[in-house]
Amino acid sequence: MVLVTVGTQKQAFDRLFDLIRSSKELKKEELVVQKGYTKCNNSKRIKAFDFIPLDEMEDYISKADLVISHGGVGTIFSAIKKGKKVIAIPRLAKYGEHINDHQIEICEALEKEGYILYYKDGIDNFDELIKKARNTSFEKYDSNDNYIQILRREI
Numbered sequence: 001m002v003l004v005t006v007g008t009q010k011q012a013f014d015r016l017f018d019l020i021r022s023s024k025e026l027k028k029e030e031l032v033v034q035k036g037y038t039k040c041n042n043s044k045r046i047k048a049f050d051f052i053p054l055d056e057m058e059d060y061i062s063k064a065d066l067v068i069s070h071g072g073v074g075t076i077f078s079a080i081k082k083g084k085k086v087i088a089i090p091r092l093a094k095y096g097e098h099i100n101d102h103q104i105e106i107c108e109a110l111e112k113e114g115y116i117l118y119y120k121d122g123i124d125n126f127d128e129l130i131k132k133a134r135n136t137s138f139e140k141y142d143s144n145d146n147y148i149q150i151l152r153r154e155i
Helices: 014-022 054-063 073-081 102-112 126-134 147-154
Strands: 002-005 031-034 046-049 066-070 085-089
Touching: 002 054, 014 066, 014 085, 054 073, 066 073, 066 126, 073 085, 073 102, 085 102, 085 126
Parallel strands: 002 031, 002 066, 031 046, 066 085
Antiparallel strands: none
16 A cells, blocks of 8 residues: 655645656555645545544554655654655645745755655656665664754755
């Protein structure tokens, strides 16, 4: 199962769903989608929710083989703490997905440390990134490694 989550921003995140819809790698996957204010309908393979309570979200993360997330720290850290493979797609201001581009900085720092992969808009091939994520051994996150200081240094 693949978990897709956009967070709680009031802006839609259509770009992420365009990537999901066009992905050949995800065509046969069961998807659980937290869609927020973005349009995404349920189907035979897509179970979509506007929002998911925290305890249920933690359960979905535990069950997921892959987490595809916006670039927010809440979901990303929940997933990497559980040893999940994560592809983050930062929300971008130029598309009206967020008020600024701070999610890029978060994703760059986490990718540099080996915890996640992140989709670079207009550069990365999304399906190739999915294949790479499935074949990558990510760094194990240790909450005692004082990661907040590392993140501050990178940002």
